[in-house]
Structure formats: structure tokens, C-alpha cells
Amino acid sequence: MTAATAPAVVYPDGEEEASAMAAMLAGLITANVEQHPERWKDFHALSGTSVSIEVPDIEEALTLTFAGDDLVVRNGRQGRPAVSITADSDVVMALNLVKTGPMGLPNYFDAAGRDVVRALLNRKLKIGGMWRIDTLNRVTRLFSVA
């Protein structure tokens, strides 16, 4: 079976109901996988995993579920996500700038990485399920535009 060039985005509640943020973050992941096909490995490894993202300053939340070649997008926090991220919109955007460093690990030592660490220490970024390091690293790589 040949892998699809980009993940298919599935909106169980209807695409017209999806928030702009949900469409934007889903679009970011699908574009990243399309432009970096090696990231399919991360995408497939997360199959069955859900990640929630809550953005208080714009009062939006979404849950992404990885399902084979599909990315299922729902508004709000749904079910019991393996990783939950809570941060204002500027920090969510900063997360996307974390580069992948040696051995495929996120680089928290350059300026973009330090911004994220600072946000964690200042509690501007809260991550539930941080002990699931492998899942978190894969999600970070899928979001990374750097």
C-alpha cells in the first residue's frame, strides 16, 4: 500500500463546524507531513492517540486524533487525550518553531527552544502527559515548521 501524500483531515462534526484554529493547526500538520514525508513515521506511530490543545486567550480548544492516514479533528477537549497542551495563541505559535535537533529530538537550546522552556517554567505553557516523552516528541516534530 502506498502512503497518501498528505494525511486526510476528517471532521466528524462537519467541516463547517470546525473552528478556524482547528482548521489551521490541522492544516499545519498535513502540510508538514506532505513537505517532509519522513514525518509519516511519527504520524503513523501516533495512531490511536489523541492530543488536545486549549487556547484560553481566544477561547478555543480542539482535539486531534491520529487514525492511520487520517487526522480526526474535533472542537473542544474530547475524551482522554494522551497529551494536553494549554497555552495562549502566541505560545502555541512558538511551539511550532521548535527545531528538531540531533537524534530527532526537539532542540530546546536555541532561541526558539528556550522560548518554549521559559513558557513552561512561567506556567504560560501547561502540558498534561509530559511523561509520555515519546508521544510529546512526535507531536512536536509534526507541528514543527522549523
Place this chain on the structure above:
Amino acid sequence: MAIKAFSDEWAKAYKDEINKSAVYKQAGAGWEGSVGLVVEAEPEKNFPEDKGVFMDLWHGEARDIRVGSRADAEAADFVITGPYSRWKQVAQKELDSTKAMMQGKLKLKGDLPTIVRYTKASQEMTECTTRIEVEYPDEVAAG
């Protein structure tokens, strides 16, 4: 003296502000491509027709900025669309453009990873608009 919003004079002043910005020069260093801003009409705000702002941006420099039609802006590599009053809010720093896109208040067309990579550059471009003294059509006294 205030410049009329979205006029040719405004486009020139905006280009000059961007090219004066050391922050933009650094943040937009790798950027290649044109950006179009579609400013949708709001007749009740004295902005009766859609306008387009076409920006030719290249490696931290604004090579050209011109005001034209909606179609001119839509021909750009990246297109951001919103009603006049939203753009006014962005230009007056009442609304963050990235946040506005996440809220669907501004619509983005173009390669998302590239736009996200240059968030800081786009924020500085907004800063540049605030340095221009602008006369907005809805603030012009009737008659």
C-alpha cells in the same frame, strides 16, 4: 500630516517603514514571495469597494507595495482577507493578526508552515503600519 488609508501614498509610506525596520530585515531574512491583503468593502464605514494591497517581499526587503484591486492582491503567493474594520483594528494594534487568523477573523490562503515560520516578521509588519499617521475613511467627516 495624515495619509489616506490604502492610498498610493500610504503604500509608499508603508514600504519605507518596512525598509527602515532592522527588526523586519532580520525576521524576514529568508522570506521569498508576495503577500496580498484583501480589504473587503464596508460601505457603512465609508469604504465602498474592495481593495487589494500587493506586497513584493524579498529577503527582509519590501521591493514593492502597491494598492490595487482585489484581484491584484489575490494573485499573490499568500493572501490574507478580511473586512476593512478588521484591518483597521490590526493596523491600530487592537487585534493581533496571528490571533485574528486563528479566530477566523482574517482568512489566510497559502502555505501554512511558511507563514508560521515568519510570524515575527508579520508582527513587525503590523508594527510598521502603526508608525504611519493614517486618516481612515470612516473617521473622515461627511461632506
